[in-house]
Amino acid sequence: MSALRTLYERADVVPLLAEIFRELGFEGATLSRITERTGIGKGSLYHFFPGGKEEMAAAVLAEVDTWFEQFVYEPLRRDDPAEAIAAMWKNADAYFRSGGRICLVGAFALDETRERFAATINGYFRRWIDALAGALVRSGRPASEATAAAENAVLGIQGALVLSRALDDKALFKRALDQMAKRLITS
Amino acid sequence: MSALRTLYERADVVPLLAEIFRELGFEGATLSRITERTGIGKGSLYHFFPGGKEEMAAAVLAEVDTWFEQFVYEPLRRDDPAEAIAAMWKNADAYFRSGGRICLVGAFALDETRERFAATINGYFRRWIDALAGALVRSGRPASEATAAAENAVLGIQGALVLSRALDDKALFKRALDQMAKRLITS
């Protein structure tokens, strides 16, 4: 492994694929568009992902999941609730680039792509909601409200992504996130 | 025009296309899957929509837009604000079948399909937010809060669709809508 290597590793390819699936969706991301945008030939692609496009998407989803598990869900379960929740909003804004980048998991949930990755999609959101609800309970919120409040926050991020992209308005995304952050701790 | 006619009219085809685009997305909705699911042959399809798939999707979006204009936006602008807002939540729940049916406009906003229909997508959400914010102002809400509150409601519906579909949980959709409805008038 050297800094100047021209050859790829599987780990280098996944982030590139992620951006392409985000922009084009699963069906829109054709092999030729992938090779065109990444400069990686079919040979390499099928070497790293023998299962083809489906394995590529699965690898991307797994990486997304790992990222959220590490930087959002785990802290919510482990750290001081108020701090972890504040970090969640910050991380969400950074990860989604203030609405400039969509949530691949949410996008896959909307069309028939969901069927292929149902378990992964479900787990991603389920664990987010549960971790956040847990943090809310630990911060003193009654358990009866915590789940609904957590669902509301997670759903709000997804909605903010849709709307800010629809209106091509990043400011809306930040504004919505700020408001949700306030509401989550006060109400 | 007779009740027993076996031949289609353009107006008959659009709702069928709508469901297909909703389920499969723009890229996923291939001509053969359209003919397969609707039973309408290519001949008829290209007769009604000489511009092909893009014209089909545009027709669907236009119909969606018309529906919301008539049953949501216009009432919000015209009728008693409290009543129109209550009707909006009811209509949203019915139209999206408690999360069993996604918002095509929102789904198109997420991937590159947005580029094709940017103006329509923007207008759909822009007019929704403006009409709702206007109703809120007329109901006594300060203009400084109205827009943000309206954005929040619209984005919340989109997010609820994503999340309820991701978790395959219609109850979540209804619960989220109820909560948003309460928050919109109280807070």
Added chain:
DNA sequence: ATCATTCTGTACTGACAGGTACAATGCATT
């Protein structure tokens, strides 16, 4: 019954889809 028009099924096209085969290359180790 005729006729012009609207509508429809079938067959076709060239382009491109996902995927495979494999020879050639790059690189770390020795």
Added chain:
DNA sequence: AATGCATTGTACCTGTCAGTACAGAATGAT
């Protein structure tokens, strides 16, 4: 510098894509 394995480009496969052509069936008006 030779070996062995990871990586890559190219050519190719079969199926499906969006779109076209067009003959014929159904329709409404006369």
